[in-house]
Every structure is written in C-alpha cells, then in structure tokens.
Amino acid sequence: MSAMSIAFESPDQPEVIALIADLDAYQLSLYPPESVYALDLPSLMQPNVRFAVARDAAGAIVGCGAIVLTPEYGEIKRMYVQPAARGQGLARGVLALLEQAALDHGCPEMVLETGPSQPEALGLYERHGFQRCAPYGDYPDDPLSVFMRKPLRR
Numbered sequence: 683m684s685a686m687s688i689a690f691e692s693p694d695q696p697e698v699i700a701l702i703a704d705l706d707a708y709q710l711s712l713y714p715p716e717s718v719y720a721l722d723l724p725s726l727m728q729p730n731v732r733f734a735v736a737r738d739a740a741g742a743i744v745g746c747g748a749i750v751l752t753p754e755y756g757e758i759k760r761m762y763v764q765p766a767a768r769g770q771g772l773a774r775g776v777l778a779l780l781e782q783a784a785l786d787h788g789c790p791e792m793v794l795e796t797g798p799s800q801p802e803a804l805g806l807y808e809r810h811g812f813q814r815c816a817p818y819g820d821y822p823d824d825p826l827s828v829f830m831r832k833p834l835r836r
Contacts, residue, residue, distance in 0.1 A: 688745075688775045690783075691735040693726040697743040698735060705746075705762040712799040717826040719795055721748065721759050732783045736763065736772040747776040749783050749792070755818070755831075756784030758794035761803065773806055781810075785834055792832045793818050804828060 693702070702723070709718045726733055726748055736745035745763035749756045758780060763772045784792050794812065796803050812830040817823050 685739045686736060686770065686772060686775070688734055688736045688772065688779055690732050690779070693723060693733040693746075693748070695735075695743070698733075698746060699723065701743055701746055701762065701764070702760065704764065705760065708762070709797075713797055713826050717797070717824055719821065719827075721750075726760065731759075732780065733760075734776045734779045736767075736776055738767060745772045745776060747773075747780055749780040751784065751787040751789060754789075755791045755793045756780070756787065756789040756834075757819070758792060761794075768802075774810070777806070777810055781834070789834060791834055794830050795821055796828050796830070797826055798828055799826075807832075 706720060709720065725731070730751045731748055732751065733748045734746060735743055738744045744767035747761040748759045750759060761773065761776065781792060792812070794807065796807070807830050810832070812832045815829050815831040817827070817829050818831070821827065821829065
C-alpha cells in the first residue's frame with residue numbers, strides 16, 4: 683500500500699490551483715461553459731467550505747474535492763483525480779472525508795451535480811449510495827446535468 687494521504691487543506695496553494703485548472707479544462711472539453719457549474723477559488727475559500735486534498739507517496743497533489751456545508755445539505759464540488767492517479771481509491775477516500783465533514787456539520791443529506799459525459803463519476807457516486815434526483819438549489823434543469831443526493835444517517 684502506497685503512502686497516499688487525504689486531508690483538509692487550503693485550496694489557495696499553487697499545486698491546487700493548477701489541479702483545478704486541469705479540472706476546468708477537462709470539464710470544458712466535455713460541456714459548454716454555460717453547463718459547467720464550478721466554484722472559483724474565492725468561493726472555495728469561504729468558511730463553510732471544506733477542501734480535501736489527495737497527495738501521492740511523494741507528497742504531490744493528485745486529487746481534490748470540496749463540500750459546501752449548509753443547513754439543508756452538504757454539496758460536493760470540485761471532485762477530481764488526475765488521470766495518472768486514478769484507480770487507486772483516491773476519489774473514494776476524498777468522498778469519505780467529505781461525507782464525514784457533512785455528518786460532523788449535521789447535514790441531513792449530501793447532494794451533487796455532475797454530467798452525463800462522466801460515467802466514471804456517476805458510477806463512483808452510485809456505488810456510494812447516491813441516487814439521481816431533481817435539480818436543487820439554484821440549478822436550472824439542464825440536460826447536461828445529472829443531480830444526485832444521498833441521505834445521511836446520524
């Protein structure tokens with residue numbers, strides 16, 4: 683087992699900013715800009731956001747994910763693992779850490795928005811108890827969006 687680590691860190695790091703730029707480029711290769719609902723760095727720095735960072739054995743940042751904590755739900759945002767680091771359970775580990783943060787905050791459920799062109803992401807979320815649902819919050823009913831929710835047990 684390699685010494686991967688996943689922990690909450692500040693998103694305001696050059697390596698994280700570069701990783702988020704990779705994520706943006708990836709999403710914009712799949713969807714038009716108006717169908718990409720990404721949080722920018724100032725949004726990720728808000729006090730109600732927890733930002734998880736996955737590092738490889740050498741300490742390099744290879745993945746991330748955020749959860750926006752509200753009284754209604756914890757919303758998963760910015761989930762991404764670099765292609766070369768996939769298949770090692772990092773997304774699963776990031777998701778578990780974000781779920782624990784939602785539980786600790788008292789969120790009754792977790793929600794997320796992803797897209798139909800990301801079958802790997804859809805599979806990950808489905809394996810971890812998320813089910814498709816209607817749009818939530820301020821999201822429009824976009825055919826390029828897939829909305830999912832997972833009730834949390836306290």
